[in-house]
Amino acid sequence: MSTSDAVTTQSPALSSEDRSARIAVTVFPLLILAAFAIAMITPDTFKPLAPGVNWALGVIMFGMGLTLTLPDFGLIVKRPLPVLVGVVAQYLIMPLVGWALCYVFGLPDAVAVGVILVGCAPGGTASNVISYLAKADVALSVTMTSISTLLAPLMTPLLTAWLVGNRMPVDGAAMDILLMVLAPVLGGFIVRFVAGKFVEKILPLLPWISVFGICYVLLVVVSGSVNKILTSGALIIAVVICHNLLGYLFG
Template sequence: MNDNSGVVRDAADTAKIDKDSRIAVLLFPALILLGGLCGMLLPQTFVGFAGWISPLLMVIMFCMGLTLTLPDFALVVKNPLPVLGGVVAQFVVMPSMGWLVAKVLHLDPALAAGLILVGCAPGGTASNVVSYLARGNVALSVAMTSVSTLIAPALTPLLALWLAGQYMPVDAGSMAVSVVQIVLIPVVLGLVLRMLLNRLVLKVTGILPWISVIAITFVVTIIVAGSAQAILTAGLLVLLAVILHNGLGLMLGYGIGVLMRVPEDARRTMAIEVGMQNSGLAGGLAKQYFTPEAALPAAVFSVWHNLSGAMIAAYWRRKKI
């Protein structure tokens, strides 16, 4: 009797968490747009919060760590090909497409470096829920996001040095340390806390998506405030670059899934994982290591990839696999 009631309660809790996550992600684009408008219209109000970007990103990564469990990594061992293939695709497709789009559109050095840095970032934190809404393979999504995040301290600075370094100087060593501090340490701490205090963490899991949404909205607001003048002069060009970058990632991610002959749900997940980036991290790094203008592509990407993710999820959700 007690066992059954516990199962029912756990199922109800899981359903509520899923509902909260879906609402948070679907409202995410609207909140990001609102934050961007606030940064654009009231730059002096938010530009002084530039020092908050890294701590806010650490909060987001810590929340991500709290949602992970060791079984989430089991797929890497049981069926490594889709996970590793997807992660390789992410760190090949998005950096190279960022470089290509920057070349084709003749972006100035700061914007080009910023766009490439978006491509060098790990998977986006909202991709797991978008994959769920699109009837994708959620286990694969979680595994890809987790693996790409954990290896980002090595790959993000090296890829940025190779590709973005053609436009602006890149201190890869210092950037690697920053990624470890902003990404790796908070994620690992969250994962360990989840292991040690699982029941307590489960009680607050429902609010974690909202904490992440609010934090990334504030990050975008701060970045836009620092780039308000650049938006007036290059906003449409950056939007075009971001749409192309994200679209190429989605299409090539799906195409690679087709070439790998994985099932349809895994193809959808690979498209979403490759196309959606941790643009908040990219914006923070761009602002720290490049210029405020270089953070602009990341701010625009934060808005666009959540809009495109919501649209593609709505489309795929109506199409049975």
Template structure:
């Protein structure tokens, strides 16, 4: 997820497609294992924070300083994307919880998913969609760095009416399992860039393994709730994710951003760091509250892959209709950069 190279290589492109295709299947397998062998999940439940820390450290390893340079070069689209991330998804999660009359535990979980930062699988989906990968990377990075402040505050505001929350404790946890690992990874990348470059292709699978373990732990602790409310949770997740894509796109368009930027914002807003949300929900609410995050982890990768195909075909039709638009075509140019894909 680095912008150190202008475009994906053929090998990286193949890795990105494999990661997007295989990741949901692995998460489904992890969910099945947690459901049918709950003892295995309970054995690792106490290590959820460690798994999340490893995932965020891997994310930090993929970052470079140029990823943050876009904030200075193109501040408006970055600002729009981050505002949309922390405005649309929290409020949409709250509205869906109210409209579906979700039980308090599930409502808190849905809202917490909405208050989480962007998921880094959005960077791969953005690339495959021929949108602005460099912008997606920057949006994800900034929203992640803001998470220790905004995620607890928004969750307390919107979910505090459903269940009590230690917002200060959550903020400290996010600092420990998100901010510190990400910064540590970034520093190590700066100091040992050649060594890290060699392991970049393996980092997506570190994230896949980490989130799979989180899902096993979450599902094992709430198998009875899945039976009772599985369909309701799935409906809430589908609505949340879909409205994220739709509202993210039109939020950018209303603010007069080009289509390519709007598509990037759409993907970035709709795809959440649901693994983090599931882990926090299990720690600060209940195992049942972690269910929406676990289901979102599966669904948003499936829906994201479909959306990427739609956007990609639309971009190809646009380019075919206007060959002179090649310099501005999604996925081309200096801002299309990305490195090793991640999945989360």
């Protein structure tokens, strides 16, 4: 094969959306670490921004919806097994791993309940964002998140009560999660369906909206929990890291 033939057979250049997403994936961890450090140093600066967290999550999920098209969900209908496996793993692996870590680390009761509760919670915004930034199967991620969220009012309290040993009351939090995830995603999906040509023009901006939206949420959450992080932060961070790593390993 000649040199000219080799040049002409090179892989096509990345689209502007792909290039933008690749850069966003690269800088995302650095921005997260920077946001955490800034929130720890100047927490009072970001505490007043707490009311905007739900709006930020809504914008992020709306952006996720803009990336979806009907063919995406057509593929999901044709291969339901990955969705089923993902949802079952969500409510099996993470709760049991959290329960095991509580015993391994000898966590106090209050912290142990929190770890188990997090393990029993459904998939959320961050998983969809990471799937989008990593150019993974966003439709599959959103579908799994949506189904696990719909099951959360039943599964989260039952699993937590079983693993903790005490029954928990069910409040309106599950409905908040439902609205926070499903409504914006559906809205974005409809906008993409109605105004597809316009949405395609702004697709390169969406990864950055997601990145900065997550950083905003992190700034607010960390700024409101500085004292707790400083008091038992090392132990909690170790447990959280183990929880996530083991979840990835077994998942």
